[in-house]
Amino acid sequence: MKRALQMVMVACLMTASGLATAANYTLWINGRTGGGAIGNYNSWTYWGPGTTAAGVNKKSVNWDGRSSIASQSGKIRDALDCFCTGSNWCYVATHSAGDLMMGYTMANYGGSARMKKNAAPSSTGVCGNADGSSQTGWNIKWVRAASGAGGGSELSDAGSWTTSEPLVQDLKTTTARAMYNHNNTRNVWFYMYAGAKGTAYSGILPGQDDEAVAYHSTGGVAGSSGGSYCNPSDWLCNDLTLGTAANEGGAVKWSYHSVSFRDDGEAYNHYANGNWGGIVGVVRNAVVNSAL
Template sequence: MTRSRLQRFLMIALAGAALAGAALATNYSLWINGRTGGGVAGNYADFTYWGPAGTAAGVNKKAVNWDGYNHISDQNYLVRNALDCFCTGSNWCYIAAHSAGDLMIGYTLSLYGGTSRYKKNASPGSDGSCANSDGSTQTGWNIKWVNVAAGAGGGSELANAGDWALSEPLVSDLKTGTARALYDHNNTRAKMFYMWAGAKGTLYSFVLPGQDDEAVAYHSAGGVSGSGGGSYCNPSDWLCNDLTLGTAATEGGTAKWSNHSVVFRDTAEAYNHYTSGNWQGTVGLVRADMVQNAQ
């Protein structure tokens, strides 16, 4: 074989190897549940918390199940397992979270998003963990962005007031002061958090400040910073400051956490907190966005 033919052969072989590597790259949509859980931990096909598993919810959707009962710190390994499995090496992830799932992914990125992670093979065992792919590591995870429905990253006054079972370890994490001090909410590792805030709140409106979805108020669902929950409303309500869209500070000047952007504010007061076993509430809006944009 002449040198020119050998060079051409090597170029073709290298190009083929590159194409083969590119073909192995896969995108995944990870769904992180909130309080009460419902799905089996480690079973990424169990969408009991959300609704029918056959419903479209983004490319290669996976349910990142945790018990929705114990402390965020105690259950966080399950989320790290999922991120290691599907969001390392050549694979990338879109994240969707609901309620306390917001607290969970925020905690994960802030505390562990800068750590060394082994690249995994995306073939989980029964416990939800995956084997190393090639023994190499990377820093953090390959995450495109995070969609949050009814986020509880700022906690809920229902936890403060004892409206939820005080015996649940998670409820102590969901107290507004505790949730806001649990980790650095500004440290998202440069990942954008897109927030959907519902306002169809009636049952607990006397406990939750401003607009709410019956479980969390706008200060939390909108990613508003501060050590405690403020009162924020729709523009039609003159009794409190507006929750602004996008990353801009609220009316009154309180900033949102870094990389937090409100993409939906429920001015029609039509969406509550609950999935109702069928991808309902603001989760339905996030699901539609995942179908369109998580590809």
């Protein structure tokens, strides 16, 4: 009886000190248009059914998908503070402009002092302090980007989207590429998933594309502007290579960016369609198998 009481007391002390609450979380960061309730990490409107498997302790990090990257980055920092500090670690999955958002946040804030939080968010998505101590940056295992728009999109350049949206201005190829140091990921790997099921109206996108973003961006190709990159079966432009290798023609990828999936079969478009569809589905499968 005495032994049992001692074990209960130890368990209580561990819980009170935060030692028993270490956990891994999977954060999903939406792209343009948004849709989920901001501050509600269980609102999955943008992605698909919330009952679908999407990594350990999955959380939907919602931002409005229309305002500027700089003005909405605080929403992502709130989530990273909540779930990726102290003894907790995070896996991160992004879609489209969510890649631009995550890259911007890591480059500009990933080296800053962050208060360790208790992973118990309020209705506004903000967590309380865990023990009053701080750390540098966040505990992130990796980022997986579905149709990453860190390099912008020519649809924004051409005004194919609503040009009054601040986000559309940010998504111009030269603007997105100059917005932050894409090589500065704080040593966190960005694994890129590039879809290629484009259509006729996406002809203004160079090389292979998924109807909204071209391979130069979804493949993490470095440079001040976009280029034309394709699958090996297409002889009209240089190949986007897998992994970290330089692309055909010599163009390199940003540091800590690696192409994990290239849509050689041209089977996946840009859109989740409220059901984890398109290239998002490819990333979800990868996350389920690796975010444990």
